[in-house]
Amino acid sequence: MKKALIIVAALTLAPTFAAAESFEKAYLKARAMYGQGAVFEWQGNQYVATHEEESEANVDATEANAQMMIDKAKAKNKEVAALGFEWKLTGDILKKAEAAKADGDYRKALDLAAQAKYHARIGIQQYHYAQSNWQLSVPE
Incomplete structure (x- = not known):
């Protein structure tokens, strides 16, 4: 029973942890994956990965x-x-x-x-x- 609760909690909270990504991490990820000028979304807004x-x-x-x-x-x-x-x-x-x-x-x-x-x-x-x-x- 405890294992099932832990799994349910992990699956429920996983999107929350993913949404808690900082702007810097989102920026660096977009920059690394798509290069300079890549457009990425963070907290519902769009930004451009440009220094x-x-x-x-x-x-x-x-x-x-x-x-x-x-x-x-x-x-x-x-x-x-x-x-x-x-x-x-x-x-x-x-x-x-x-x-x-x-x-x-x-x-x-x-x-x-x-x-x-x-x-x-x-x-x-x-x-x-x-x-x-x-x-x-x-x-x-």
């Missing part, structure tokens, strides 16, 4: 837009550097973005600057995770 940096870089490839994106990436990288969580490769990506802009390849400059800004943003997330989970790095 904010991809949206910012999805503008006309002009020198002004490339410079604006590079400036945003540098500002975000400065912010993460102040926290001590700057990624080594971000500086190189910014240099490549500036070189692409100097060569007149504004689309490449936009894309590289967006990538650098993304890395800086994830570095900030990494910092906050480390601050709230520091005990996980202490040896037992």
Whole structure:
């Protein structure tokens, strides 16, 4: 009898647990399964699996837009550097973005600057995770 009750409870609650999926998990699942720009549904609303940096870089490839994106990436990288969580490769990506802009390849400059800004943003997330989970790095 107990087994039957447990099975019934599990079957009844399973949809509840599936519906409790966080937005981040739904976003990451859609992004992994269907790629950039995939449309997914979460809590009755539709969203697009696009990083904010991809949206910012999805503008006309002009020198002004490339410079604006590079400036945003540098500002975000400065912010993460102040926290001590700057990624080594971000500086190189910014240099490549500036070189692409100097060569007149504004689309490449936009894309590289967006990538650098993304890395800086994830570095900030990494910092906050480390601050709230520091005990996980202490040896037992």
